[in-house]
Amino acid sequence: MKKSSATSVNRKNDIIAAAIEVFAEQGYYRATTAQVAERAEISQPYVFRFFSTKEKLLVEALEASWIRIIEAFQKIVASAPGNELEQQLITVYADIMNAHRNEIILQMQAQTIQEPAIVEVMQRRFHEIHEMVYQAFEKAGIERPLERTLLFLARGMLCNISMSLNLPELMKTED
Numbered sequence: 001m002k003k004s005s006a007t008s009v010n011r012k013n014d015i016i017a018a019a020i021e022v023f024a025e026q027g028y029y030r031a032t033t034a035q036v037a038e039r040a041e042i043s044q045p046y047v048f049r050f051f052s053t054k055e056k057l058l059v060e061a062l063e064a065s066w067i068r069i070i071e072a073f074q075k076i077v078a079s080a081p082g083n084e085l086e087q088q089l090i091t092v093y094a095d096i097m098n099a100h101r102n103e104i105i106l107q108m109q110a111q112t113i114q115e116p117a118i119v120e121v122m123q124r125r126f127h128e129i130h131e132m133v134y135q136a137f138e139k140a141g142i143e144r145p146l147e148r149t150l151l152f153l154a155r156g157m158l159c160n161i162s163m164s165l166n167l168p169e170l171m172k173t174e175d
Contacts, residue, residue, distance in 0.1 A: 012050045014040045019061045024102035028058055028113055059117050062110055065103035066125040069096055073132055082140030086152060089133065093156060097163055108160050129153070 018040035022031045033054055037044040051057040072092045080088040097104050110118055133152055137145035162170040 011040075011042065011046070015042070015047055015050055015057070016061050016064050019057050020065065020102050020106055023058060023061060023109070024105040027109060028054075033057070055115055055117055058110070058113075059121055061106060062118070062121045062125075065100070065107055066121070066128075068100060068103065069093065070125070070128060070132070072096060073129065077132060077136040082142065085136060085140050086142070086148070089152065090155070094159070097159060101163065104160055105164055108164060126153075 015036065019031075019036045022035045022039055025031075026035065031054075033047045033051075034044050036057065037047045040047070047057070051060065072095075073089060076085065076088045076092055107122070110122055113119070130149060130153060134145055134149040137148050137152075142148050158170060162168055
């Protein structure tokens with residue numbers, strides 16, 4: 001890859017990272033591309049060089065956040081023994097939540113945005129996670145794999161709420 005191509009890819013990634021932060025902090029509708037540009041330490045026209053609209057920038061930011069989860073889950077699904085599968089998925093998701101809090105907040109906010117492109121990303125990626133976990137649970141011989149998949153996803157959503165509201169007691173269980 002030429003140096004200018006590598007620099008261009010890095011700048012695009014910098015813009016996406018800045019957008020994740022700004023959108024998570026301000027909310028999509030309040031955030032501006034000027035704020036994203038400022039956070040990325042570039043000019044606003046440079047943002048539009050890569051993303052023709054704020055919505056396209058949000059789509060890419062969401063995709064980046066989902067890819068992180070999907071790739072982490074794929075690694076676990078490929079290597080975890082069946083009896084450790086669910087716990088390893090929970091652990092890796094908790095690690096992502098701790099390291100990439102703004103990505104999770106962004107996804108939570110995106111669930112309420114009714115723009116077709118945003119709805120499509122959210123539906124497609126949730127479906128992908130659901131199918132991956134269900135198939136892994138089924139292959140591992142986990143009893144009632146569909147129900148366990150739904151409970152796993154519901155627990156993930158509760159983890160998101162617990163994190164965003166800073167209410168860790170929502171996640172306490174009996175020992």
